[in-house]
Amino acid sequence: MSQAPIYRIQNLVHQYHSSTVLEIDELTIPKHTIVGLAGPNGSGKTTLLKMLAFIEKPSKGLIWFDENKAEPFSSKVRFQVTYLPQVPYLMKRTVIDNITYGLKIRKDPGDHRQKCFEALSMVGLSGEEFADRKWFELSGGEAQRVALAARLILKPRVLLLDEPTANVDENSSRMIRRASLLAREKWNTTVLIASHDLDWLMNICDDMIYLFQGQLSGRGKYNILFGPFYQDAEGVWWKQIGTGQRFMISRPPLKNSAAVILSSDMHIFSQTDSTFPESNTVRGMLTNLRIEKSRSKVIATILVDGFQFIADLSEEQKQNSNFYPGKEVLLSFNPNNIKWQ
Incomplete structure (x- = not known):
């Protein structure tokens, strides 16, 4: 019980x-x-x-x-x-x-x-x-x-x-x-x-x-993006990150919806990594690494123009000493992986 x-x-x-x-x-x-x-x-x-x-x-x-x-x-x-x-x-x-x-x-x-x-x-x-x-x-x-x-x-x-x-x-x-x-x-x-x-x-x-806005928008450890969101002339939806960067998102179902991105769906890359996607990528600084024993994961915290994000390190990245606090990195996710709340 x-x-x-x-x-x-x-x-x-x-x-x-x-x-x-x-x-x-x-x-x-x-x-x-x-x-x-x-x-x-x-x-x-x-x-x-x-x-x-x-x-x-x-x-x-x-x-x-x-x-x-x-x-x-x-x-x-x-x-x-x-x-x-x-x-x-x-x-x-x-x-x-x-x-x-x-x-x-x-x-x-x-x-x-x-x-x-x-x-x-x-x-x-x-x-x-x-x-x-x-x-x-x-x-x-x-x-x-x-x-x-x-x-x-x-x-x-x-x-x-x-x-x-x-x-x-x-x-x-x-x-x-x-x-x-x-x-x-x-x-x-x-x-x-x-x-x-x-x-x-x-x-x-x-x-x-x-x-x-006074209501529950989610529960759990993950990334969450609150509005306002905006749509450009071509019909693509975006979330402004700070003053000069932005993430492309899927269409918000409601005006007050919040975009949830799991840490496993947020990907971190070195600036010298040739495999990083050319679209939907922002630059930030890795500020912290922590071990989450319950999931056997290493979680990176990345600061992007005042916004904080978390991303799981891949098995290869966990073995790579090239990721450390203070390092400038690239951050990306697939808009189709957003879960709206």
């Missing part, structure tokens, strides 16, 4: 000033997973996180938490879900006062200083060095990690992170990833993360949920 999900959404609609910003017929989030939320600005990621954090109540529909109907501030969810907004708020107090504030609200009887040190350790900060610092003595990355430690000290069942790596340094980004993984390992915490950094999400998440 499969385990009940931690979240189940049914017929959710949320509106601001009579304008619908989120509309999800059905969505489930399994327990003990790390799930990424991706999509362009205004797609509804933050709104969905606030619904799941029970900060806001949807205009219509139901949210079930661990098989119980739940609403903002109800006893069924209180102290079980924590939410870290993109711009974290720190009180004008010391680091330890900020981190242990939630414990005081809960009237926790334990050693708060020791628990603060443990939470700081999870985000890669020294308790001895940081616990007694003032809020204004922290860098942007340190403030973000302190805010995360203030959530981790509560050992939540669910941790919701909104753009946690935006405007932080590379080391803070790594520590936030590490802390998220540790939360699941230590407490079976379910983690949902909204981010524009698809490479970072792909490296940490078990599953990906894509939003576009």
Whole structure:
């Protein structure tokens, strides 16, 4: 018998000033997973996180938490879900006062200083060095990690992170990833993360949920192209990639459709490779290689004018040391392989 999900959404609609910003017929989030939320600005990621954090109540529909109907501030969810907004708020107090504030609200009887040190350790900060610092003595990355430690000290069942790596340094980004993984390992915490950094999400998440214009547009680890798409004078459909490049696509079935390209259908070539196709090819930079053990695959991340794509390396390419982060490559796919959602 499969385990009940931690979240189940049914017929959710949320509106601001009579304008619908989120509309999800059905969505489930399994327990003990790390799930990424991706999509362009205004797609509804933050709104969905606030619904799941029970900060806001949807205009219509139901949210079930661990098989119980739940609403903002109800006893069924209180102290079980924590939410870290993109711009974290720190009180004008010391680091330890900020981190242990939630414990005081809960009237926790334990050693708060020791628990603060443990939470700081999870985000890669020294308790001895940081616990007694003032809020204004922290860098942007340190403030973000302190805010995360203030959530981790509560050992939540669910941790919701909104753009946690935006405007932080590379080391803070790594520590936030590490802390998220540790939360699941230590407490079976379910983690949902909204981010524009698809490479970072792909490296940490078990599953990906894509939003576009307030609606679900796909689920899984793959490439996804959102509109607008355009048709040229010859009737060929295109997606503009950055300012000077474009991909040819098959005809979108609907105005709000999203184009899905599996990583196995996205092909990467060296610029000196004579076999690369002359059409539907763009230039980009290989930024990351990772091993996906579940599929025995090596996945390459390629950055093309601000767009991130993933592609499987072929068996021959896996043996070829000519592919490495920082290398300029060519990227191509067959438009007929697009799956529209």
